Amino acid sequence: MVCSFTLKHYREILELALSRGYKFLGFHEQYCSKNHKIIYLRHDIDVCIEEAISMADLESEIGISSTYFILVNSPVYNPLSADCLGLISYIQEKGHWVGLHIDPLLINKGNVEDIEDEINYLFEFFVKKLKLVPVISFHRPVPEIIGKSFKKFISAYSPKYFKDIIYISDSRGMWQDDCPCNLLYREAYFSMQILIHPIWWKENNVKSVKEKLFYLIEERCKKNKSYLANNIKPFSNLL
Numbered sequence: 001m002v003c004s005f006t007l008k009h010y011r012e013i014l015e016l017a018l019s020r021g022y023k024f025l026g027f028h029e030q031y032c033s034k035n036h037k038i039i040y041l042r043h044d045i046d047v048c049i050e051e052a053i054s055m056a057d058l059e060s061e062i063g064i065s066s067t068y069f070i071l072v073n074s075p076v077y078n079p080l081s082a083d084c085l086g087l088i089s090y091i092q093e094k095g096h097w098v099g100l101h102i103d104p105l106l107i108n109k110g111n112v113e114d115i116e117d118e119i120n121y122l123f124e125f126f127v128k129k130l131k132l133v134p135v136i137s138f139h140r141p142v143p144e145i146i147g148k149s150f151k152k153f154i155s156a157y158s159p160k161y162f163k164d165i166i167y168i169s170d171s172r173g174m175w176q177d178d179c180p181c182n183l184l185y186r187e188a189y190f191s192m193q194i195l196i197h198p199i200w201w202k203e204n205n206v207k208s209v210k211e212k213l214f215y216l217i218e219e220r221c222k223k224n225k226s227y228l229a230n231n232i233k234p235f236s237n238l239l
């Protein structure tokens with residue numbers, strides 16, 4: 001097994017976890033047994049929802065559910081656009097859960113004392129359009145939020161999921177620890193939270209992180225040009 005940021009290796013990681021007896025749970029699910037190996041699998045959608053579809057399909061194919069977190073205060077995509085709503089619905093139809101991904105720096109500059117009420121307002125607003133689980137992950141979490149629990153929703157950075165068990169992340173397109181396949185092969189940890197960003201995972205491994213970023217920029221530019229051309233006549237003539 002060769003470690004790489006490909007969908008092929010991602011499948012190998014998940015299948016290895018299943019073969020080692022790990023159970024995949026949602027953050028909102030209650031599970032009492034202390035004798036079962038558990039993985040809380042999470043995806044933060046920072047740039048675009050389109051990049052998550054292949055991953056959602058793959059997980060569904062092998063019978064795994066995970067939690068997809070939609071960035072609701074993003075300047076890059078609008079989760080309530082028709083396209084995004086369709087993609088989110090598709091992910092849910094594949095058996096996955098959807099929670100909110102929130103940048104705390106855009107909410108009262110990360111003031112922890114006020115942030116819980118603000119997030120509750122966001123839930124009340126978005127739940128009218130999206131079927132949500134009461135779980136959030138923070139984009140660029142400030143230190144005051146890491147390890148903090150909240151009353152009305154679950155944080156992926158609460159002690160239960162971030163400090164009491166091992167946390168593994170592919171942030172910035174690299175593993176902060178070892179590749180999960182090596183940890184799973186050794187059964188190094190009984191329970192873990194794994195954060196996977198779909199933007200880093202492709203069909204093949206020929207693209208560097210820099211190339212992947214340029215690809216994402218080009219794709220977002222194409223969507224913006226298409227929108228402008230279809231909705232504003234001067235842009236239509238120009239583009």
